[in-house]
Amino acid sequence: MRYRLIVFDWxxxxxxxxxxxxxxxxxxxxxxxxxxxxxxxxSHVIGLGLQDSLRTAVPTxxxxxxREFADAYxxxxxxxxxxxxxxxxxxxLLRDLQAAGHRLAVATGKSRRGLDHALExxxxxxxxxxxxxxxxxxxxxxxxxxxxxxxxxAAPPAQALMIGDTSHDLEMARSAGVxxxxxCYGAHPEPALRALAPRGCVASVEELRAWLTANA
Numbered sequence: 001m002r003y004r005l006i007v008f009d010w011x012x013x014x015x016x017x018x019x020x021x022x023x024x025x026x027x028x029x030x031x032x033x034x035x036x037x038x039x040x041x042x043s044h045v046i047g048l049g050l051q052d053s054l055r056t057a058v059p060t061x062x063x064x065x066x067r068e069f070a071d072a073y074x075x076x077x078x079x080x081x082x083x084x085x086x087x088x089x090x091x092x093l094l095r096d097l098q099a100a101g102h103r104l105a106v107a108t109g110k111s112r113r114g115l116d117h118a119l120e121x122x123x124x125x126x127x128x129x130x131x132x133x134x135x136x137x138x139x140x141x142x143x144x145x146x147x148x149x150x151x152x153x154a155a156p157p158a159q160a161l162m163i164g165d166t167s168h169d170l171e172m173a174r175s176a177g178v179x180x181x182x183x184c185y186g187a188h189p190e191p192a193l194r195a196l197a198p199r200g201c202v203a204s205v206e207e208l209r210a211w212l213t214a215n216a
């Protein structure tokens with residue numbers, strides 16, 4: 001076993017949520033009568049912490065209105081979240097990795113409230129030994145999430161792997177000294193992911209399974 005610990009991003013990696021996140025960001029901007037960010041801009045901020053996301057997506061928004069925007073975004077996202085589905089094969093992949101002896105974890109830009117809800121509705125909580133959210137430590141691309149997960153689950157960087165769909169995931173892994181695999185079916189385009197030289201770049205959960213079978 002090369003990787004004792006495998007850390008997954010959530011949105012766009014395990015669950016097909018990128019489109020809902022983008023549309024919720026855009027609708028919140030409309031609600032607050034702000035310029036609506038382009039789809040590419042809204043997609044780019046997926047996975048970042050609240051402040052970094054809003055500085056990019058809605059740069060004209062005053063900081064004292066960040067909470068107002070977050071509340072508007074949350075209303076739109078929660079109205080759709082229970083209709084989102086795991087990517088085909090994701091549940092079975094987690095089950096088989098756990099059965100093979102890997103420790104699994106989540107590092108996400110979601111809030112703790114949001115991730116807890118998602119873990120309950122998908123029934124995936126039993127697969128993960130630990131999770132970290134953007135509102136309880138430094139958000140991506142800071143390496144803190146990975147560093148804390150490695151410490152909690154007793155895995156050194158050489159035995160840890162990060163799997164995610166954004167450049168923020170890959171930059172976090174690089175800063176933590178951890179190998180990474182990019183999934184190209186989520187929020188960020190494949191060329192941007194390949195530019196960060198992940199160990200692997202896959203187009204589906206099936207391809208991810210094959211990569212892990214050969215390399216993990």
